[in-house]
Amino acid sequence: MYTETPTTGTTAPVRASERAYRQLRGEILDGLLAPGTGLLEVEQAARIGVSRTPLRAAIARLIADGLVAGRTGRGFMVTEMSVDRIGELYEVRRALEEHAARIAAERRDPAVFEALRTQFLAAPELLRHGKAGLRRYYELIDEFDLALDVAVANPFLVGALAGVRTHLARIRRLARDNPDRLRSAAAEHLLIVDAVLAGDSSLAAHATHVHLHQSLTSVLATLRGSSAVPADPSPPPR
Amino acid sequence: MYTETPTTGTTAPVRASERAYRQLRGEILDGLLAPGTGLLEVEQAARIGVSRTPLRAAIARLIADGLVAGRTGRGFMVTEMSVDRIGELYEVRRALEEHAARIAAERRDPAVFEALRTQFLAAPELLRHGKAGLRRYYELIDEFDLALDVAVANPFLVGALAGVRTHLARIRRLARDNPDRLRSAAAEHLLIVDAVLAGDSSLAAHATHVHLHQSLTSVLATLRGSSAVPADPSPPPR
DNA sequence: CATGTGATTTGTGTATACAGAAACCCCAAC
């Protein structure tokens, strides 16, 4: 089924299953598809504009991601995200990121982390520039994560971290960070970068621990205020 | 309404996709489908006796498991397992299992680990009883893993550990443990159990570190002897 | 003899039709 007009060459052959996956994943991460939402194959296939076959492939990937759970009887369900679940996620995140920081300190490319250091030094200034500055800040975090991935150079570890970050994106959406917290976070990141740069693996790991502790504390405090997330709603995923 | 079920009860409605998944996964873990083997949908579907649709669902799950890699043009491929890859796997394993041991020491049910302790004490004796004893020993390891999973009570962490253990099963098959190593391993496990039992989370983590170090050393030594695994054959998975 | 180009083959990606099973609903019986 080709609805594409034969324009100038670059007709990227995006598979229907890929489109469905990206759209559903995006909608789940953005909260458009609320946790607990029951979804039906036919209905979603029609909505997205693909047939059931590629849609099922997309669902399979989302289940592997832990974003949706197969429902025993009817359809499938967007997984819930409770306070308990957030705590558990951070537990795994600590294990993986502390280890990653430790390894990165041993294997890092100094030039990359020098560049990051400069940028994190400028971050507080960045946060005074409204929405654009905020977006730039989040890009910086992404660069930091990427630099860590490259430094650890371990596909298994990087893959596990990617899984954690997926769920983290959902949480970040719920707990809109306030500027004060972001300024502190930048300082914490700076310390991690410095430790990695100095090759101090122990400090890198412990600084990561501190950062994640502060992050979790902040998230939980925000959620306690808004109560946008149930305390303990559902059985665990998978 | 009763559809004619002449046999006694257990007519489990096993989905075709589930059968295909289990068979392929089993064959990969057992090494019947060697790493690097190129597989074709039609050919595998015919072999297993299902149509392409459920087979593709099975493949999707195997890709998520990291056991097969997406196609490079034609078909899909059983992922390779090099010495480098084994080292990387153990790196993640250390991160997760050390953390799990630490947590387990804080949340464990003493009765469960008391029972494990008794069994690990008897393990050396077990290993003198040939093949049956060996199987029992591996069952004991499984029980230990399960006890840890229950103790940590964290779906994310347990899920990540399950992923690691999947790949570990492939390695274990390559590096047939020798009795001496197993006896040492039993002693190392005993120390971990003792630490968990005592609620000594630091010792539990460090004893796990020691155990994994010895395990990796032994695996690498075995492989260096047999050279059943390439040194650095392929691009990383995913 | 090497190399480029076109036809053929082969395999995946997608749509759709069909069958079985589970949930829903209505109605009757207690």
Next chain:
DNA sequence: GTTGGGGTTTCTGTATACACAAATCACATG
């Protein structure tokens, strides 16, 4: 009013047919 049962509906699971893309091979040409 509640509960149990049977019919209906609806959705998933599977098979299959078709379309497009890529790799292979043959053949011609330099």
